[in-house]
Amino acid sequence: MVRAAVAGIGGRMGSRIAQILGQTEGITLVGGLERPGHAAVGCDVGALSGTRPSGVVVEDTVERVLERCDVLIDFTVPEASLNHMKAAAAAGRAMVIGTTGFSPDQQESIRTLAQKIACVLAPNMSVGVNVLFKVLRDIARLLGPDYDVEIVEAHHRFKKDAPSGTALKLADAVAQARGCTLEDVGVYARHGLIGERPREAIGIQTLRGGDVVGEHTVFFYGMGERIEVTHRAHSRDNFARGAITAAKWVVGKPAGLYSMLDVLGIAD
Numbered sequence: 001m002v003r004a005a006v007a008g009i010g011g012r013m014g015s016r017i018a019q020i021l022g023q024t025e026g027i028t029l030v031g032g033l034e035r036p037g038h039a040a041v042g043c044d045v046g047a048l049s050g051t052r053p054s055g056v057v058v059e060d061t062v063e064r065v066l067e068r069c070d071v072l073i074d075f076t077v078p079e080a081s082l083n084h085m086k087a088a089a090a091a092g093r094a095m096v097i098g099t100t101g102f103s104p105d106q107q108e109s110i111r112t113l114a115q116k117i118a119c120v121l122a123p124n125m126s127v128g129v130n131v132l133f134k135v136l137r138d139i140a141r142l143l144g145p146d147y148d149v150e151i152v153e154a155h156h157r158f159k160k161d162a163p164s165g166t167a168l169k170l171a172d173a174v175a176q177a178r179g180c181t182l183e184d185v186g187v188y189a190r191h192g193l194i195g196e197r198p199r200e201a202i203g204i205q206t207l208r209g210g211d212v213v214g215e216h217t218v219f220f221y222g223m224g225e226r227i228e229v230t231h232r233a234h235s236r237d238n239f240a241r242g243a244i245t246a247a248k249w250v251v252g253k254p255a256g257l258y259s260m261l262d263v264l265g266i267a268d
């Protein structure tokens with residue numbers, strides 16, 4: 001039985017993961033973590049996720065939580081996830097990180113820490129989006145450079161990072177397939193007399209509003225036709241189930257940084 005703890009357990013994703021984990025075989029919830037001062041600290045995890053009392057109480061010290069678990073599932077904010085990963089590396093515990101919005105320096109720190117522990121890092125844990133990461137490369141390669149790529153993502157009004165981690169990874173997949181880097185071709189805003197669209201540009205536009213769970217569309221605009229590929233999350237359950245699958249998969253794996261494609265067995 002895999003023993004899992006959830007960081008950010010009072011949040012939108014953390015609470016849903018806790019709920020679904022309670023109904024999943026082969027894994028059990030042994031801990032919950034929130035920042036000091038958070039209203040959930042001291043609450044029973046069951047009460048928090050709307051199920052029956054579990055006897056597991058939310059704590060605010062990552063080291064204490066790590067003592068009891070095999071794997072820490074983290075959906076918080078970049079700085080917290082990185083601190084949790086430092087503690088997990090010191091304690092020799094595996095991690096699943098779903099948090100998005102890491103800076104390049106923070107990503108580098110994650111790669112370094114993953115030399116010590118096994119860690120699944122994925123901006124989107126749904127099966128659909130991960131299959132999209134793969135097929136997108138083929139579409140981009142087959143269409144070639146004559147098609148203009150634009151990506152539009154929409155999320156709820158509470159989301160803190162932009163563009164979404166998923167949109168960035170989709171854009172990166174297209175850039176790689178075209179032999180360039182997102183750093184060179186990514187266009188994140190347009191305003192004013194900006195001139196013609198550079199052919200190689202990959203546009204990434206962000207919409208925010210209401211309770212949209214998560215939507216991503218990749219457009220390949222040609223002269224006379226276009227392809228649009230859209231993923232829409234109907235709820236957070238697919239992300240939560242993906243995170244739990246990743247947690248069961250990562251325990252016992254050698255140190256390293258893994259993606260959801262590794263978990264799903266569809267990596268190249």
Ligand SMILES: NC(=O)C1=CN([C@@H]2O[C@H](COP(=O)(O)OP(=O)(O)OC[C@H]3O[C@@H](n4cnc5c(N)ncnc54)[C@H](OP(=O)(O)O)[C@@H]3O)[C@@H](O)[C@H]2O)C=CC1
Pocket residue numbers: 007008009010011012013014033034035036038075076077080097098099100101122123124125126161165239
């Ligand atoms: N990979 C994937 O499939 C998905 C990834 N995400 C990503 O997951 C992250 C969380 O999203 P969401 O659940 O909507 O956000 P929420 O704000 O609802 O949840 C985050 C939780 O983490 C808590 N937190 C903040 N700092 C700490 C800390 N130092 N220690 C412990 N807990 C802390 C927050 O507390 P407080 O409210 O006080 O700040 C909050 O309860 C985002 O980066 C989002 O983009 C979201 C969905 C799917």
Ligand SMILES: O=C(O)C1=N[C@H](C(=O)O)C[C@H](O)C1
Pocket residue numbers: 100123124155159160163164165166167213214215
């Ligand atoms: O913050 C969210 O909600 C989501 N974030 C992820 C991202 O940034 O890609 C994944 C999902 O779309 C929901």
